[in-house]
Amino acid sequence: MDVQKILSAVACVFVLAACSKKSAESVFPENGALDSSACRGQAIENKFIVQWEDGSFTTETAANADEFKETFIKPQLDNIRHVDYDRVIQLQTSNEVRTTAFTDSWGQERIGAPSVWSQGIYGQGVKVAVVDAYVDVSHPQLLPRIAVNAGEIPNNGKDDDGNGLIDDYYGASFVSQPGSNQTPSSHGSHVAGIIAADSRYGSVEGVAPQAQIIPAQFISNDGGGSLGDAVLALQYSAKRGAKVINASWGGAPCVASLRNAFSELQRQGILVVVAAGNDGRDVDVYPEFPASFNMSNQITVAAASVSDFMTSWSNRGFNLVHVAAPGERILSTVPGNSIAYMEGTSMAAPFVSGTAALLWSAKPEATASQIKEAILRSVDVEAGHEFKVNTRGRINVEKALTTLRQLVP
Ligand SMILES: [Ca+2]
Ligand SMILES: [Ca+2]
Numbered sequence: 537m538d539v540q541k542i543l544s545a546v547a548c549v550f551v552l553a554a555c556s557k558k559s560a561e562s563v564f565p566e567n568g569a570l571d572s573s574a575c576r577g578q579a580i581e582n583k584f585i586v587q588w589e590d591g592s593f594t595t596e597t598a599a600n601a602d603e604f605k606e607t608f609i610k611p612q613l614d615n616i617r618h619v620d621y622d623r624v625i626q627l628q629t630s631n632e633v634r635t636t637a638f639t640d641s642w643g644q645e646r647i648g649a650p651s652v653w654s655q656g657i658y659g660q661g662v663k664v665a666v667v668d669a670y671v672d673v674s675h676p677q678l679l680p681r682i683a684v685n686a687g688e689i690p691n692n693g694k695d696d697d698g699n700g701l702i703d704d705y706y707g708a709s710f711v712s713q714p715g716s717n718q719t720p721s722s723h724g725s726h727v728a729g730i731i732a733a734d735s736r737y738g739s740v741e742g743v744a745p746q747a748q749i750i751p752a753q754f755i756s757n758d759g760g761g762s763l764g765d766a767v768l769a770l771q772y773s774a775k776r777g778a779k780v781i782n783a784s785w786g787g788a789p790c791v792a793s794l795r796n797a798f799s800e801l802q803r804q805g806i807l808v809v810v811a812a813g814n815d816g817r818d819v820d821v822y823p824e825f826p827a828s829f830n831m832s833n834q835i836t837v838a839a840a841s842v843s844d845f846m847t848s849w850s851n852r853g854f855n856l857v858h859v860a861a862p863g864e865r866i867l868s869t870v871p872g873n874s875i876a877y878m879e880g881t882s883m884a885a886p887f888v889s890g891t892a893a894l895l896w897s898a899k900p901e902a903t904a905s906q907i908k909e910a911i912l913r914s915v916d917v918e919a920g921h922e923f924k925v926n927t928r929g930r931i932n933v934e935k936a937l938t939t940l941r942q943l944v945p
Contacts, residue, residue, distance in 0.1 A: 647934075648934030649891075668752075670757060682748070744897070784882035786810065807904040819853040832905060839860065854925065910940035
């Protein structure tokens with residue numbers, strides 16, 4: 537063996553990336569597997585989710601996978617980490633019962649939020665992204681709580697801050713499915729209101745009524761979305777400075793890109809709160825994604841009833857679901873300057889997101905791991921009706937604040 541060969545062998549040991557056989561096939565493992573039983577959800581055969589070596593994501597189009605491999609992947613192979621087909625996903629919608637204006641804050645009271653508010657802690661200074669369907673930013677209880685993008689001038693048809701998105705002043709839409717309904721949605725608006733409805737301007741009391749909402753929308757008003765749009769919305773939320781991301785959706789198929797997106801959020805110290813789902817199933821046995829990812833920066837949430845039992849329809853799991861939170865008969869904001877009752881784990885997750893915002897406003901220096909630990913260690917566990925979740929309990933923000941003050945003196 538001559539010197540040249542020895543050197544190159546050594547280089548292969550120490551610089552694996554340079555010598556591993558990276559190819560168009562290795563970065564795009566789903567290529568040619570359109571009908572794989574592991575993948576649910578219809579592949580969009582001309583749209584692709586690309587993760588670059590710096591961790592960022594884009595979505596790209598081409599006539600088909602073969603052309604994409606030849607004209608896009610191969611010329612840029614060194615810079616590409618992973619490629620997936622984009623996929624259509626249909627999200628669960630919740631029942632909605634409109635009501636006249638009165639106050640019903642049983643959930644906020646059950647988790648001890650008024651006691652935290654009385655200490656002057658309202659979630660101020662904390663941004664929470666609502667990665668969901670369209671939020672009605674004109675609702676009087678939501679408008680003052682939207683985190684505007686100060687570098688962007690609204691409604692001038694230009695991308696003033698150069699982030700690639702035109703007029704993303706109140707947030708951004710990544711809804712790309714043809715024919716999708718892009719009007720304000722009850723689901724997105726209700727979730728946003730549970731987190732941060734401004735109680736000075738109406739009867740809904742957000743859990744963190746001075747937190748700021750970043751609307752990052754990828755679900756159309758009829759519940760349709762795509763995996764690639766979800767990944768872009770998550771990435772946008774991080775770039776806009778979200779500390780917490782609320783993900784009240786699930787069932788996403790072919791999860792590699794979504795898991796990679798969650799890993800990036802983990803690396804950036806962002807807490808992601810995920811609804812467990814409404815199928816009445818054990819997600820330890822029947823995984824739902826992203827509910828079952830169990831990332832270290834993730835809290836997956838089941839729905840508790842008014843009587844503080846697990847609702848019959850909530851997903852559960854002693855391993856992969858972490859806590860329960862109020863999810864039945866929840867009053868919050870909906871489009872048209874209205875309020876409505878809705879139910880679902882979609883409503884339970886934002887109670888946890890609001891809780892995280894309250895905790896972070898009390899201890900801005902806390903890490904995502906510390907916020908998660910404080911919430912998980914402080915649940916209320918009722919003997920005789922423990923929740924089928926990892927902690928056995930329902931969240932309590934008053935106790936979590938005490939725990940966090942011990943963790944972060
Ligand atoms: Ca912009
Ligand atoms: Ca603009």
